Amino acid sequence: MTTTGSSQGENPLQPPWGPRPPRAPQALASVRVVEFGWAAAGPLVGTHLAQHGADVIHVESSTALDPFRSTYPPFKDNVVGPDRAGMFAFYNAGKRGVTLDLKQPRGVDLALRLVRTADVVIESFPAGTLARRGLGHDALRRARPDLVLLSSCNQGQTGPHAQHPGYGSQLTALAGFNELLGEPGRTPVILYGPYIDYVAVGYGVIAVLAALERRRRTGEGCAIDLSQYEAGLQFLSPALLEHAANGTVPTRDANHDRVAVPHGVYPADGDDRWVALSVWSDDEWARFGEAIGDPPWADDAELASAEGRRARETELDARIAEWTRTQSREEIVAALRRSGLRAAPVESIGELFNDPQLAHRGVWRRAPHPGLGDVGLMAPPYELSETPARADRAGPTLGEHNEAVFKGLLGLGADEYAALAADGVFA
Amino acid sequence: MTALLDGLRVIEIAGDDVWGASAAGHAARILADLGADVVKVEPSSGDPVRAVPPFLQGIAGADRGLLWIALNANKRGIRLDLPRERERLRGLLSSADVLVQTRDVVDAATAASWSPSLVVVTVTPYGLGGPLTEVPASDLEVTASSGALSLAGEPDRAPVRTTLAQSPFWSGMYAAMGALFALSARAATRRGQQVDVSGQASMVTVHPPACVHWDVAKEEHTRLGPFLIGRSTVGARFRNIWECADGHASFAIQGGPIGRHTGRMLASWMAERGFVAPLLSAIDWDKFDNRTLTQEQVDALEAEVAAFLRTVTKREFFAGVIERNMLGYPVADASDVYADEQLRAREFWQDTRVDGTTLPFPGGFALFDGERPRIRRGPPRLGEHDGEVLQSAARLERVRTA
Numbered sequence: 046m047t048t049t050g051s052s053q054g055e056n057p058l059q060p061p062w063g064p065r066p067p068r069a070p071q072a073l074a075s076v077r078v079v080e081f082g083w084a085a086a087g088p089l090v091g092t093h094l095a096q097h098g099a100d101v102i103h104v105e106s107s108t109a110l111d112p113f114r115s116t117y118p119p120f121k122d123n124v125v126g127p128d129r130a131g132m133f134a135f136y137n138a139g140k141r142g143v144t145l146d147l148k149q150p151r152g153v154d155l156a157l158r159l160v161r162t163a164d165v166v167i168e169s170f171p172a173g174t175l176a177r178r179g180l181g182h183d184a185l186r187r188a189r190p191d192l193v194l195l196s197s198c199n200q201g202q203t204g205p206h207a208q209h210p211g212y213g214s215q216l217t218a219l220a221g222f223n224e225l226l227g228e229p230g231r232t233p234v235i236l237y238g239p240y241i242d243y244v245a246v247g248y249g250v251i252a253v254l255a256a257l258e259r260r261r262r263t264g265e266g267c268a269i270d271l272s273q274y275e276a277g278l279q280f281l282s283p284a285l286l287e288h289a290a291n292g293t294v295p296t297r298d299a300n301h302d303r304v305a306v307p308h309g310v311y312p313a314d315g316d317d318r319w320v321a322l323s324v325w326s327d328d329e330w331a332r333f334g335e336a337i338g339d340p341p342w343a344d345d346a347e348l349a350s351a352e353g354r355r356a357r358e359t360e361l362d363a364r365i366a367e368w369t370r371t372q373s374r375e376e377i378v379a380a381l382r383r384s385g386l387r388a389a390p391v392e393s394i395g396e397l398f399n400d401p402q403l404a405h406r407g408v409w410r411r412a413p414h415p416g417l418g419d420v421g422l423m424a425p426p427y428e429l430s431e432t433p434a435r436a437d438r439a440g441p442t443l444g445e446h447n448e449a450v451f452k453g454l455l456g457l458g459a460d461e462y463a464a465l466a467a468d469g470v471f472a
Numbered sequence: 473m474t475a476l477l478d479g480l481r482v483i484e485i486a487g488d489d490v491w492g493a494s495a496a497g498h499a500a501r502i503l504a505d506l507g508a509d510v511v512k513v514e515p516s517s518g519d520p521v522r523a524v525p526p527f528l529q530g531i532a533g534a535d536r537g538l539l540w541i542a543l544n545a546n547k548r549g550i551r552l553d554l555p556r557e558r559e560r561l562r563g564l565l566s567s568a569d570v571l572v573q574t575r576d577v578v579d580a581a582t583a584a585s586w587s588p589s590l591v592v593v594t595v596t597p598y599g600l601g602g603p604l605t606e607v608p609a610s611d612l613e614v615t616a617s618s619g620a621l622s623l624a625g626e627p628d629r630a631p632v633r634t635t636l637a638q639s640p641f642w643s644g645m646y647a648a649m650g651a652l653f654a655l656s657a658r659a660a661t662r663r664g665q666q667v668d669v670s671g672q673a674s675m676v677t678v679h680p681p682a683c684v685h686w687d688v689a690k691e692e693h694t695r696l697g698p699f700l701i702g703r704s705t706v707g708a709r710f711r712n713i714w715e716c717a718d719g720h721a722s723f724a725i726q727g728g729p730i731g732r733h734t735g736r737m738l739a740s741w742m743a744e745r746g747f748v749a750p751l752l753s754a755i756d757w758d759k760f761d762n763r764t765l766t767q768e769q770v771d772a773l774e775a776e777v778a779a780f781l782r783t784v785t786k787r788e789f790f791a792g793v794i795e796r797n798m799l800g801y802p803v804a805d806a807s808d809v810y811a812d813e814q815l816r817a818r819e820f821w822q823d824t825r826v827d828g829t830t831l832p833f834p835g836g837f838a839l840f841d842g843e844r845p846r847i848r849r850g851p852p853r854l855g856e857h858d859g860e861v862l863q864s865a866a867r868l869e870r871v872r873t874a
Contacts, residue, residue: 069663072656085680097653116728116763117681118705119689125705125763131688135680201839204817205794210730212799214700214712218722219801221809223713225635226624233720233803234632234697235712237623237679247645248837254652255476255506256840261659263474270839275820278809280641282542282834288806289832290528290538295806298635300612303525304490308612310621310630317694319631321616325489382607389613391631394682395692397619405602408673421687423680426643426673427650428599430580431665432657 068431071098076257079104079156079163080140081180083111086213086242086273087169087197088136090249094165095139096425096434102163102450103137104156107144107443107472114443121417127443128416134440138412138422142441143450146472147178151465156180158455160188164260165253169197172207182268191266193256197249201272213239213273220277225284227297244280245273306354307333310391311366313374319391320369320377327351329386336384337368414439447471473843475507480655482510483564484547485554485573486519487595491610491640492574493521495595495671497543498644500572503651504546505836505845511564511861512549518854519544528829535827535853545824545833549852550861562586563865570651576600580666590664591654595647599670609671611637618675623682626697642678643671700724708767711774713803717785720803725773727762734798735760741792742780749776819844826850 073094078101080091088103095101105111113132121129143159146152157180160166166185168175175181186192196202199211217223217240223233249271256267278285284295302308305323313320324330327349334343342364347353354361369377374390381388392400398409398421410422422436451457457465465471484500487493497512497519504510512519521540528536535541552560554577561578565571570591571578583592594600597609598617615621615633625631650667658664676683681702682693693701698713703726710724726734736757742749751773765773784792786802793800802808810832815821818839821832824847836845 069657069661072653074660089680093649097656112728118702118763119685119691120705121688123689123705131684132681135684135687200814201818204814206814208797209794210797210799211801212724212726212730214724215722215799215801218713218720218803221804221806222634223720223722223803224805227626227632228629231626232698232715233713234624234626234695235700236634237620237693238681238700238702240678243678243680244641244645247642247649250649251502251506251645251652252838252840254649254656258480258652258655258659259474259476259478262479265474267476268841270842272818272838275815275818275834276837278815278820278834279837280638281636281806281809283539284636285806285809285834286538286542286831287526288810290829291526291530293526295636297632299632300630301635302610302612302637304523305610305612310612310616310632312630319616319621321612321621323610323612325610385608387608387610387613389609389616391616391621392619393622393692393694394619394679394686397676397683398686400617402598402602402604402617402670402672403676406599406670406673408676417688421683423677423683425646425650426670426677427593427646427653428668428670429650429654429657429665430668431661431663432654 071432071435072429073097073099076100076165077163078102078165078167079159080167081175082167082169084113085136085239086245087167089243089246090167090195090197090253091140092136092138093246093250093425094253096436097432101140102159102446103140103142103441104145104159105142106146108146126416131417131420134414134417134420135422137440138436139438140441141446141450142444143447144444144471146470147180149470151468151470153179155451155455155470157184157188159450160185160192162454163189163192164257165193165195167195167197167249171210172198172202186266186268189266191260191264193253193260193267193269195249195253195269195271197245197271197273199272200274202270213242216274217241217277220274221281221284222277225295225297228299229297233297241273241277245271245276248276248279301358306351306358307361307365309362309365311369313369313377314372315374318374320374320388321391322381322386322388324386330354332384333381333386336380336386340368410436412437412439415442444471473841475845476840477503477506477508480508480570481568482508482570482572483568484510484512485571485577486512486514487574488520489608489610490520490524491597491614491671492595493519494539494543494637494640495643495647496572496574497521498641499593499595499647499651500547501543501545502645502648503570507845510547511857512544512547512852513552513561514549514854516551516553522854528827533827535851541826541831541851544851545847546849547852548857548861549854550858551855560862560865563869565590567865567868569655572647572651584664588663589658591651591658591667592664593647593651593667593669595643595669595671597671599673600668611639614639614671615675617672618678619682620675620678623679623693623695625695627695631695639671639675642674643669646674703762704765705763706766708765708770710762710770714778714781716781716789716802717783719786721781721784721786721789721800722803723777723781723800725762725770725777726799727760730799731762732757732760734800737796737798738777741796745780745783747780752776822847824850
C-alpha cells in the first residue's frame, strides 16, 4: 500500500521524501464501513476511517443527490454536475461509492446484505429517516449483531427536538460559539461555516474507534447516538461551567485573553496584513519591550505587571499597532520569535498551500479525479509513525463502484445485476 | 455496560504552558470519559491551567479554576519532579497503554525501549519536525497560522478569535483520535507507535470548504462578518447572523429541499404577523434556487427578513423554527444552553462535586447503547493520588522484576 501514488511528482508542495510508507498494516486494514449520509457531518467520519485503511462504502441516491454534489459550489469550471463537485470529492476521499434506491424493497435488501459484511455503519440522516426505510437500529443489528452503529444528527435520536433539521452553521450559534466571537457591543460574526459539524466528526470517529476497541475485547457491538449539538458543547465546557458556578454570562471580547496581556491581532504594513502576538508573563513583557526597540512608553513601571497592562490594554493595543503598522508581518514575527515570544502571521487560505510547516508535514495531497481532473486532499493533523494515513484517493463518482460492490462483494450474477439495474434499484 | 475503554491505562504529563496543558488535558479527558484510567502527572508547582481565571465563585485557588475543572474531571493526579524522578515515570509507563505529552519528555526511541507496546502521543503547536518545531505558540498564534483567523471577523477590522480558546480542544480531540488509531494498529502488531499532533494542522481542518474553493476555483475566502460565502455560483453572500428583539438569531436564505421549505415557512410566518414582504411572497418556493441570485436580489430579500426578525425574541424564534420544522436557531449564550429542554430531556447535565460545590457538568459527548458516560469524579487536587498510584506502580514493578 503506498501513500502518495502517482500524484507525488505533480505536487511541488509535497516534501521530496514524501510520507513514509506504512511499516505495518494500517490501523483499520480489516475493517469495513457502510455509510448512509450526506454533506459533512457523517461522511467525514468515514473519510478519517478510510485514511487509516478501512474499506468505506458510501451509499447514496442518484435521484436525491447529496447537496455536496448538487448545491454547494465549487464545481469544475462553475458548471454544476454531480461528478464536477469539489466538495463531494474532498469530503468523501478514499471511499468506494454505490447508488441504491432505498425506497424500493430490493434496494433495502441489498443495503442489509452490505451491512452483513460490515463492522461499522455510519448514518447521519435526521433521526428516524432510515428506520422509515426499514433500516432502523434493530434491522441493522439483526443483520450484524456485533455491529458498531454511529448515528450522528443535529440534536440526537431522542428528545423533543430529535426530528428538527438543522445546518451546522446555525447549530454552531445554538451551542453558543457565536456569542463568544466578535467585538463587545457589535454583532457576533460567524465561524465561517458549519464549525460544529467538524467537532461532531471528531467525536464520531473517536466513538467508533472506542467501540471497536471494546468489540475486540468483549465481542459486543454498540449503537452510538451522537448529537452534534452535545458534541459541540464539549468545546464550550469552561464557559458553561462559568455560568453554572458564578452566574455570569460569558460573551465575546474581541481578541483579549484572561491571562495574556497584551494579546491581540495587529495590522502590519501592506493591504489586510495582520500579525497575532501574545505576552504571557511579566518577564515576557520585558523581552517584548526589548524586541520592539525599547520605546519609552513600554518602559512605564505600571506596565511591568499584568494588572497594570490590563488596566491600560486599549492604550497598549494602540501603541503596539503603531509599531506593527510600520513593518512587514514577517519582520515582526521574526523579531518576536528571536526573543522567544509568541507571534504568528495571520495566514490567508491561499497562503496555507505554501506554508513550509504544513508542507513539511505533507498536509496537502493530490489525487486524480475523472470529473475535476485533479483534486487537493488533506492529510489528518495527527501523524502515526508506523502506520501513517493515506490521502491519495478522491471521493467516488456517482455509482462508481456499483459493479465492484454488488457483483464483487455481494456476489450478484451478471443477469441479476442487469435486471436490478433495469428496475432502477441502483438509482 | 462495560465502559468502552475499560482497562486502558493512560499517563498524561501536564504541559508547560497554558496551550499545551489545555490540549493534553482535553485529549486525556476524552479517553477518561470513555472509561480509561487516566493518571495526570504534574510538577509540584501544578499544571499551569490551575492558575487560569475565572475561578469557582470568583475565589482564586489551585483547585478552583473553571478551565482546570472542565479539562480534568475523571482523572487521578500525582506529582513527579521530572527529570529527577524519571525512574518513577518509567515505572508508571511500564504498565500504561498511552502516554500523552506536549514535548518529548519521553522521546519515541526511549519509550519504545521502555515499553514497546506504548502509544506515545505528543501534541505541540506546530508538530514535531519542520521549521517551526521549537517555536512557542498559544491559541491565538496557532489559529492565525491555520487560516482560521483570516475567516472570522468584519472585513474592515481585525480578524477575531473565539474568546474561549478553541485550538487546544481541537488539538486534544485529534490527539485522542490518533491514540485510538494507534491502539487499533497495536491490536494486530502488539507494538505501539508515535502520534505527532500539530495544533496548526488541527485548525486547518476547521474550514475545509475554504480549502476546496481555493483548490478547485482559486477563489480565496476571507472574513465577512456575519455573512456566509460559498453558497452561490455568482458570488453572492448570505447573512447568517441577524439582530432580533433581544439579541441575535442565526438564519439564512437557503436552497435545497429544506432551504425551500424554510423559505416557504418564513413567508407564511411573516404574513401571519402582518408583515408586507412583496419580494418574499412573490417567490415560487418549489423552484427557488439561491445559488443564482445576484447580490442585489439577496440584499433586497434580506431587508424584508431583517424587518421581521427584529421584532422576534430569541425564545420566540426558537419555538417558531421548531414548530415549523424550518432551519434556523437563536444565537444562544450559556444561560440559554442550560435552559434548553432538549438537553434536559437527554439528561445531558451531570451534577459533580468540585471543591465543596455541586456543578452541573456537560455530560459525555454521546450515548452508547443508550447510556451517557458518567462524570465519575471531579478533577484531582494537586498530588491527591500520590500515595495510591505510586504504591501500586511500585508493587507492579516488584512483580515485574521478581
